[in-house]
Amino acid sequence: MELLVLSGGLESTALAAMRRPALTLTIDYGQRPAAAEVTAAAAVCRQLGLSHDVLRVDCAALGSGLLAGQPANGGAPSPEWWPYRNQLLVTLAAGWGLPRGASSIVVGSVLGDGERHRDGTAEFYEALDRLVAMQEGGLRVLAPGVDMTSDQLVTASGAGDEVLGWTHSCHVTDIACGACPGCHKRREVLGRLGRLR
Numbered sequence: 001m002e003l004l005v006l007s008g009g010l011e012s013t014a015l016a017a018m019r020r021p022a023l024t025l026t027i028d029y030g031q032r033p034a035a036a037e038v039t040a041a042a043a044v045c046r047q048l049g050l051s052h053d054v055l056r057v058d059c060a061a062l063g064s065g066l067l068a069g070q071p072a073n074g075g076a077p078s079p080e081w082w083p084y085r086n087q088l089l090v091t092l093a094a095g096w097g098l099p100r101g102a103s104s105i106v107v108g109s110v111l112g113d114g115e116r117h118r119d120g121t122a123e124f125y126e127a128l129d130r131l132v133a134m135q136e137g138g139l140r141v142l143a144p145g146v147d148m149t150s151d152q153l154v155t156a157s158g159a160g161d162e163v164l165g166w167t168h169s170c171h172v173t174d175i176a177c178g179a180c181p182g183c184h185k186r187r188e189v190l191g192r193l194g195r196l197r
C-alpha cells in the first residue's frame with residue numbers, strides 16, 4: 001500500500017492524481033506555509049476522492065532558510081534549504097505509515113531539485129530507500145518523478161485544472177508571496193503548460 005507525502009504543491013499533487021495512493025499524508029513539521037499546505041492537500045484529495053491525513057510534529061527548532069523563516073545556514077545550497085528535511089519527512093511518514101499498513105513511501109521530488117539541495121537527487125533517494133528497506137518493516141522509498149521535470153510530471157499525471165488550481169507551492173507564507181523560488185517555479189511550470197489562471 002502506497003503512502004504519498006503530499007505537500008499540496010504541484011509535484012506531489014501530480015503524483016496523487018497519477019498513482020491514486022491508498023494513503024496520503026501532509027506533514028506539518030513547523031514550516032511557515034504549513035496551514036496552506038494542509039488546506040491545499042485536503043482540497044486536492046477531495047477533488048481526487050483520496051483519503052487524507054495530517055501529521056503534526058513541530059521541528060521548527062531544527063529548521064533554517066525560507067521554510068523556517070530563518071536566515072539560511074552558512075553553506076546553504078539554496079535559500080529554501082532546510083537541513084536534512086527530506087530524510088526527516090520520510091522518517092516521519094514511515095513511522096506514521098508502518099502501523100497503518102503502508103509498504104512504500106512516495107515523495108514528489110523532481111529533476112532539478114537535486115541542483116538546489118543534495119536531498120533532492122536520485123542518488124539520495126536510492127540511499128534512503130536502502131536505509132529504510134533494511135530496517136524492520138521493509139518499507140520502500142519511491143521518488144517516481146526524480147528523473148522527470150515538473151512539466152513532464154504534471155503533464156503525465158493528467159491532473160486537471162480543478163485539481164492543480166488548489167496547489168500551494170510558496171515556501172514563505174500561507175498566502176502565496178509571488179516572489180520566492182516556490183512561487184516562481186509554480187508560475188513558470190503552469191505558464192509553460194498553458195494552465196495558468
Ligand SMILES: [Zn+2]
Nearest residue numbers: 170177180183
Ligand atoms: Zn512564495
